[in-house]
Amino acid sequence: MDRAEDLQRATQRSFGYQWTHFADMVEANREHFLTYVAPIQSAFFKGKRGLDAACGFGRHLYYAKEFGAQMVGLDFSDAIRSARAILGNQAGASLVKGDIYRPPFHPESFDFIYSLGALHHLPDPEAGFQSLLPYLKKGGAIFIWVYSKKRWVLNSLLEAVRCVTTRMPLRLLDQLCLVLALVDFYLFVNPYRILAPLLKSVGIPLWAPPRVHLYAKFPFRVCYADWFDRLAAPIRFYYNEEDLKGWAARAGLRDVVITPTGAYGCRLLGYKRD
Numbered sequence: 001m002d003r004a005e006d007l008q009r010a011t012q013r014s015f016g017y018q019w020t021h022f023a024d025m026v027e028a029n030r031e032h033f034l035t036y037v038a039p040i041q042s043a044f045f046k047g048k049r050g051l052d053a054a055c056g057f058g059r060h061l062y063y064a065k066e067f068g069a070q071m072v073g074l075d076f077s078d079a080i081r082s083a084r085a086i087l088g089n090q091a092g093a094s095l096v097k098g099d100i101y102r103p104p105f106h107p108e109s110f111d112f113i114y115s116l117g118a119l120h121h122l123p124d125p126e127a128g129f130q131s132l133l134p135y136l137k138k139g140g141a142i143f144i145w146v147y148s149k150k151r152w153v154l155n156s157l158l159e160a161v162r163c164v165t166t167r168m169p170l171r172l173l174d175q176l177c178l179v180l181a182l183v184d185f186y187l188f189v190n191p192y193r194i195l196a197p198l199l200k201s202v203g204i205p206l207w208a209p210p211r212v213h214l215y216a217k218f219p220f221r222v223c224y225a226d227w228f229d230r231l232a233a234p235i236r237f238y239y240n241e242e243d244l245k246g247w248a249a250r251a252g253l254r255d256v257v258i259t260p261t262g263a264y265g266c267r268l269l270g271y272k273r274d
Contacts, residue, residue, distance in 0.1 A: 004123040010166075010234040011121055012077045015056065017170045018232065019079030022225035023057035025086060028217045033063045036116045036145045039257060040269065044141075045069035048111035053100050053132055054118030058083030058093075064114075065092045072110070074098050100128050105135050112141040117265075120146045120237045126247055133251055136272045142253070143269040149238040150263040158230060165231040173232055181224035189215045189223060210262055244268045 034042065046068030052061040055073030061083065065071045073083055073095045080097045087093045098104045100115070100122065113132050119125040129144065136142055149155070165173055188208075193216040196206045208216075215223050230236075241258045244266055248256040253270030260266055 007123050014232045016078035019057040023082035024221045029059045033060050042067045051110045051113040053115040058086045101131050107134050108137045114143045116145045138274045147238045148265050149240045177227040181227045185220050185223045
């Protein structure tokens with residue numbers, strides 16, 4: 001228990017630092033959000049009340065609200081302050097600083113709940129998932145996104161590096177991530193972004209890894225933030241479709257849909273039984 005609490009406090013510090021330094025809203029976040037929640041589409045949100053569990057600086061919550069939902073954002077770190085700055089005092093969104101294991105809400109408060117890119121950073125991710133279900137109305141939808149096991153070689157190499165980086169002071173790690181992001185973005189991503197359209201115009205496709213395709217849609221700061229995210233977060237778990245089927249079965253969900261997002265992540269959508 002003490003170990004889990006220490007990890008949770010370290011996670012709180014890490015993401016509090018991350019999302020107060022990298023709270024950048026960019027238009028590509030909209031497409032990213034819809035990729036995370038597929039097969040849910042934008043029309044789903046209108047007129048519903050939803051919870052963004054571990055909302056970070058509010059980038060997903062912003063679009064759920066824009067699509068017509070009444071939203072509540074929950075986060076246990078200082079990222080909640082960045083979310084307030086992003087959302088301002090707009091109607092349709094409330095923010096709560098609290099623990100995902102003990103959400104401070106009445107039972108069956110929400111038509112839908114989602115947690116995107118957060119549960120895998122908890123000491124017990126499935127317990128975090130289960131803790132959300134009492135706050136979902138009967139028939140309501142829950143959807144999550146977690147890291148995938150598919151890239152097991154890269155994941156293993158990354159975890160070996162993280163044995164060092166997760167013990168570094170956050171400010172020092174920030175500087176290391178800046179160097180890595182500069183190399184990554186200006187040697188790989190930016191050349192692809194410049195060359196791909198030129199070659200396409202003369203009928204020559206330019207191959208690049210999926211991650212380069214992805215970062216070509218974003219500004220440098222997103223690449224920088226992601227380097228910090230992958231090296232700083234104290235905990236990272238990885239899952240496959242079978243793992244998430246087990247989560248859904250133990251939660252008693254119906255109409256479950258589990259799909260990959262390339263080799264990077266897995267999505268789960270399910271509905272609470274009436």
